[in-house]
């Protein structure tokens with residue numbers, strides 16, 4: 001069997017599956033943040049808000065300000081979780097909180113949002129040690145509802161804040177990511193949810209060792225009336241025909257479908273969300289082309305269990321593939337691209353950055369061309 005780019009042997013891989021690989025790409029000399037600084041989002045927001053606020057100093061204000069931020073945050077969170085936030089089209093300029101007047105955020109402001117998101121991702125108590133994968137999935141599900149014919153759906157609007165969209169089966173589990181980002185939203189109240197969720201997905205990809213994803217702001221938050229109907233996101237139990245129907249509707253071709261699917265190098269399935277179980281790769285918090293390599297190089301068989309039909313790798317039985325993942329090697333046209341990406345990680349990164357960046361822009365009437373490339377915390 002051709003070798004997979006892992007340093008672990010198959011046996012040791014199996015035995016040592018509980019690693020926290022995010023650390024692997026974050027342990028460079030430039031990364032000095034101690035693990036102990038990871039706190040609950042709200043508390044961390046208060047602390048960081050104080051630290052970067054810069055306008056106050058002295059004893060008592062140290063107590064008052066975090067408390068004040070905490071109260072604002074708590075009120076905002078209450079409004080958020082009860083769908084009470086002001087609806088239609090709250091853009092960055094709608095909140096003049098930072099200056100008391102119109103506030104036009106700069107690239108540095110967005111980089112600060114990026115940094116705060118990056119700081120929340122690593123958490124040893126969650127899944128494989130990172131919220132990165134579920135944050136990527138939030139950005140993708142917020143965007144992948146786009147319909148190029150009716151020009152509805154897409155990342156503009158962040159309508160997954162509202163039922164019924166938040167309750168669509170495909171979005172099960174994404175509350176975790178939305179709640180995680182709520183502290184960042186309260187701290188940088190000028191940013192729209194729709195810009196925040198997509199920026200956070202970019203941060204997650206970059207922080208998990210993926211390519212730089214050029215990103216631009218300009219999304220506005222919509223209201224509940226802009227929720228998309230159920231059924232616009234792909235169903236993992238289906239085949240290649242379904243994949244083409246869903247992704248062609250967004251405007252993506254075969255090569256782009258395969259490139260986007262490489263995100264399944266990340267994260268895992270959860271029985272209490274999709275019903276499926278397990279990760280696709282041995283390093284679910286590192287973006288690599290391993291998904292394609294494993295698809296081609298491992299033997300896959302139906303998993304014998306009492307759950308939805310899925311595949312497992314024959315040799316370790318610790319990895320999974322959905323029927324839609326297997327469709328990428330069953331279908332001749334899709335398979336060509338799987339083979340290209342399995343051979344060439346740089347090509348995968350280049351194509352992934354391009355198509356993921358465009359996915360996050362679906363349905364957004366931008367008025368600016370300029371895109372930002374954010375510094376990763378490891379840069």
Ligand code: HEM
Nearest residue numbers: 133134136140234235236260263267268269270273274324
């Ligand atoms: C090709 C069609 C796709 C299907 C059928 C599909 C289906 C699924 C399913 C069933 C899960 C498991 C959810 C759970 O139980 O927590 C999942 C997770 C995930 N998907 Fe996809 N997906 C597709 C495409 C994509 C794309 C295009 C991206 C991003 C570019 C993506 C990113 C992810 C990530 C990062 C996770 C892991 C989430 C976590 O660990 O919580 N998927 N997907």
